[in-house]
Amino acid sequence: SLEVVILLVFGVFMLIFGLLLFRIHTGELPYSPDSTYGLFLVIVAFQIITMGKTPFGDLRRSWPIIIIGISTAVIGMLACFVPGPVSALVRSLVGVLLFAGGIALLLQLFFSAEKARIWLKVPGILRQLTLACILVYVMSIILGMVTLLPGITTDRETAVLLIVYGISFFYLSWCIQKVSRVYPPSETKAQVGSQ
Structure with missing residues (x-):
């Protein structure tokens, strides 16, 4: 599904960033935060525009959501093309999206009647999906704090966090793919309609 593909892209982005950060830290590679x-914002914007999935x-x-997605992409592209003028804006925006978004998604996971409350009652892949969501959301919160408060971790620690974050996206995408095979959307809708 498109959702799985975008999650894989996020995973690859975070994993590559984490691995390269070790060499960036030593000065072997040039780096533009x-x-x-900006690239992160473009990927987020693509997810918002295509699926309505926000952080x-x-x-x-809807049109307002699509406009928000396009605006996010424009800010991201501007940061990619012309580093400097929007540094504080993009760092703050990414930090807020990760930190506040992670908190919001974690709360929705546990307080929504259709998510963890049901998933944890069913043994198997739904429990793994809950674990994968928790892992991604908690890592989002941690990396949001690191982005908003630079200096609270070393580059090496941040690199390890990014690698874990990337792997957690791979795990989440695998869980979603598995869930869609075990519980096809057409069957789920039919079951809900018959109740």
């Missing part, structure tokens, strides 16, 4: 933040939860695709 603005371009990294704060799922919303129905």
Whole structure:
């Protein structure tokens, strides 16, 4: 599914960033934080525009949501093309999206009647999906704090966090793919309709 593909892209982005950060730290590779933040915003914007999935939860695709997605992409592209003028804006924006978004998604996971409350009652892949979501959301919160408060971790620690974050995206994408095979959307809708 498109959702799985975008999650895999996020995973690859975070994993590559984490691995390269070890060499960036030593000065072996050049690095522009603005371009990294900008690329992240472009990927987030693609997810918002195509699926209505925001860092704060799922919303129905509508013109306001699409406009927000396009605006996010424009800010991200501007940061990629012209590093410097929007440094503080993109760093703060990425930090807020990760930190506040992670908190919002974690709360939705546990307080929504259709998510963890049901998933944890069913043995198997749904429990793993809950674990994968928790892992991604908690890592989002931690990396949001690291982005908003630079200096609270070393580059090496941040690199390890990014690698764990990337792997957690791979795990989440695998869980979603597995869930869609075990519980096909057409069957789920049919079951809900018959109740």
